Amino acid sequence: MGKLKVASIWCEGCSGCHMSFLDMDERLVELISKGLEINATPITDLKVPDEGTDIGIIEGAVATDHHEEDVKLMRERCKLILALGDCAVFGGIPTMRNYVPIPDLLERGYITTESTVQGKIPTSDEIGKHLSKVKAANEVIKVDLYVPGCPPSADAIYYVLKEALEGRVPVLSGELLKYE
């Protein structure tokens, strides 16, 4: 039972998977005491995972060029990649925009919505460029572990991290393997 360094990012997700991670409640403290080291995550202030991070956790689907860069960086820095939640594993709800042309999406959001006044489409360079198709993580990089769910239960997340801490490859089944 050595140390296990994990880092995480969230892409096109709702943060529900990270909340489910926190839903481990006291078990999170237990895992930390058993050697779980939490590196760069959206809820800590470190931005980029260390080289040689053991597990890189990705929440959310890949929807912009920024996301693609982020997941590729995770693949470089982390020994194993874990896709957490339906969005990262399958694509999830963000893919519902795949059937609507991007100009139509933006027009509804920024021009025709009833409360919008003098609408226009934001075009600054500071904001991300949308890919034409929202993708699952494994369509961009190689993924080693999958934990589906929307969100995956805290039990499933706890099981996976505990197995990894104890040096085993986790295999989800029964109540822990859910797509909802």
Add this chain to the structure above:
Amino acid sequence: MEKKITISPVTRIEGHARVTIHLDDDGKVQEAYLHVDQFRGFEKFSEGRHFSEMPVITERICGICPVSHHLASAKACDEIVGIDIPKTAKLLRELIHMGQIIQSHSMHFFELAGPDLILGWDADPKIRNVVGLIQANPDLALKAVKLRKFGQRIIELVAGRRIHPTFAVPGGVNAALSPEVKDEILKGIDEMISYTQEGIKIAEDFIEKNKDLCEKFASFSSGYMGLVKEDGSLELYDGKIRFMDKDGEILKEFKGKYYLKYIGEKVEDWSYLKFPFYKPLGYPEGVYRVGPLARLNVADKISTPLANEEFKKFKALGNGKPVEGSLYYHYARLIETIYALERVREILEDPEVMSQDVLRLGTVQNEEGVGVIEAPRGTLIHHYWVDEKGTIEKVNLIVSTGHNNWAMSKGVELVAKAFVDGKDLKEGMLNRVEGAIRCYDPCLSCSTHAIGSMPIVLEFYDSEGNLIDVVKRD
């Protein structure tokens, strides 16, 4: 020569954001912008779905406050079927909403904002987070975990699961309360109130020790908006919307479904998050804030005793005028948590909460429905248009953090001007800029109905685009 600092991403907030700070030749801050990245398109891709699916689709806008969306959506659906839901259903919906408030506020205070307040703005980024808190003060950290767990447990026990439950449906809710669940929740309330009061003590001590900072940090005038009960006291689930101006005068009160008359949204080129404003005053005079600080500003009192005591202390900070400093949001958040805990007890002690009559079956009666609720971060509005079969034709969402967009940007600008020295850039300065954003506990996934990501690297460019300095958090 223009210089620009980029903070990307902003951490310890929900969602994606970048901050750019533009400097003048002397390295002093000229302007600052909060760019909200990414956009998902819920308002468009929901078109064509059946309206009863909306509570379960729109809750996926956010994983921290799915219950708020779930309930606002269900309320809009209730209007579409034209049903006044049974009282038991109202009580149960409000019950999980209080669970949401408790969970979200406590998580924000202890785990997101807390590290700055408890460990310090300039603490080493490696430990300036929830894990650092666990190591520095395990006792407090455990209480924080338990408080969040209590709120989540309410949602889990009553609605079936903690995140993205299926519970509220058009016409009511789909399950009744069992006596065992009622007892389990009632048992825990007093302990949770005591933990929250510990948090209030930390906030009050911080305010005491940092009076000047609190008065000046991201402190500015604005309007305020929130729900209130008929008698003007704080309300988080139903009620009517109250608008207050920067001097504390009540400008208007109206039922949520008339929001289009009063709220408009402006688009700026440099952010995917729109800028809501109070239409009668125009933009930008009509900008306003929502959320805990705003709700306590617009309310006359709080209907539960312990929270009301704290409320009076809060009001005193403003001396008869609205409280303006952004840091007071953290204090207001905890006061609302006490109200939520006391309200949970009130709801569970109402005999009607145990009735099995939780659903009234309906058919499509109206082709429009609006649902309004106070999510942890502020007023949330769901508006649906359907055809006679119930197919969604149009959706308009104004999500809590959106109302605070202008305020966050303003806060960033003020704090950057006060603390950022372009000639001697330190990581802690930038953390304070982010801290301004964090006061608002923004939920940027919600507000852009989109998702964002969050790493931060600070890059310092000169006007020719040469990279001069980099400050990273590693």
Add this chain to the structure above:
Amino acid sequence: MENIKIKVNGNEVEVSPGKTVLQVLKDLGIHVPVLCNYEPLLPQGSCRLCLVEDRGVLKTACTVPVEPNMDIKTDTPNVIAARKLVLQLLFSERNHYCMYCEVTGECELQDLGYEFGLDHFDFPTYERKFPLDDSHEFIMMDHNRCVLCRRCVRACSEVAGHYVLGEMERGIDTMIIADMDVPLGKSTCVSCGLCAQVCPTGSITDKRSAYLGREVQSDIIYSNCDICPVGCGMEIYKKKGANFIVKIYGDWNSEVSQGLLCKKGRYLSLYDEKERVSGIRIKDDFGYRKGNSEGLIKLINSKIKDAIAYVDGSLFNEELALIKEIFKDKVYSIYPVEPQIPSNISLKDLDTAEFFVVIGADLNRDYGAIGSMVKRRVLGKKAKLMVIDGEFNSLAKIADYVFNTKNINAAKDVLKNEKEVVVIYRDLNKEEKEVLSSLNNAKFLFLPQETNTIGLHNLGIKHEKVSAPTVFIFGKDLEGIKDLPIENSFKIVFTPYENEEIHKADVVVGTTNGFESEGSFYNLEGKTLRKEKVLKPVYDAIDLKTFLSEISGKIEKVF
């Protein structure tokens, strides 16, 4: 025929001929995953999940009949790999979003995913849009969730007999369609809902019961529908611990209906068709005042002497028995209950009939289950249909012969040449009765007006126009009240619904309705069926049986 010898997973077994490999494996207790297969529908073989290996060749167990020398292997690596590939293809072919689907947790595709440990997609997904048909009042059809199992097409034709659903195009463009590819809400669909019941995924769902709960969260109550005198068997899913019904399924094991339901039983039964009467109201000089049950019993006691009772066919046997006990022989039916020609067949006989005659009844609109039984034979080309009606009858569209009631003799000329005809009728005029009675090859099925009209007949309650100073009226539709000679009587009405006729009543008492009450009744075959109570009333309504028991104890027997 003698038994066949085959090998299954290395073991020799003897099986009877005429079975499919799947049936044999089931009998042996060997699990084979299935998706498009659904008893009692005929096998389809479209999903390919039930693949097994036989002498090196992959075959669909559901369609292949057993033959001698088979060497069936159900879990070789080849078989398992094939099934996993099929599953991956099924998930990626269309757009499956489990997280917000209303059948998540009880979806057969999802269960297969869990069974095979599918935890990611091998193929690119979510690229092609499929339509969502939300045009129908009760049924939602989301083609994004369709696995093209064709259960809906088979159920709509083989069992429900409506033949509305079909398929168009081929390969990846195959789509399930209604009629000639029109929106379901604009098609000839009669809303029987069987497609939604058999669909394995969330593709076809019941809009009304969306998100109300899962089967594991419900109590299942077996009951018979009491909306019409067929009395179809129902599986009622009531949410545990709460006072509402999640959904109603047809009971495949029902002696009466074998799984059939219609729009009325499955959907309309959950709504109150008219405004409910709440509480007790007593007429006084200013209109009506609210009464209570004690006051009502006193009033009844004072008026019971020389009182008579009118009843209709919505009352249960237990209620009718109590009314007879109280009013003795002074109980009359509001409308005539005598069948002009007594029924001499049961519903099961319809499944072998070769010529149907439907007179004066639109089976699509009323008696939906009988409509299904007739249509599945007729549209399945196993029987002919003659419709005789004086006004529009939607069955005329599919009939071989259509006659106006004035032309009954022309109809007879056709009928007398048939081997055997089944005459299904509601009401016959004098001429029709004469002509049809003269046929010597006819069997008859009488369609009573209400659920328990036969009960009125069996309990000896006749239709007579009688007057009395005080008249008690018990019933639901109260059709025919205005023809009774009771203008000047003191009227006490027990009914669940507001009705124009009862505005002239002196006392109106709201009674329970639908799933709030229970009792037994005689269906149109004369079988005694039972309707179960499932919900508590949300209106202030009295349970008639309980109330009648109370007053029959309290009333002095004056007669």
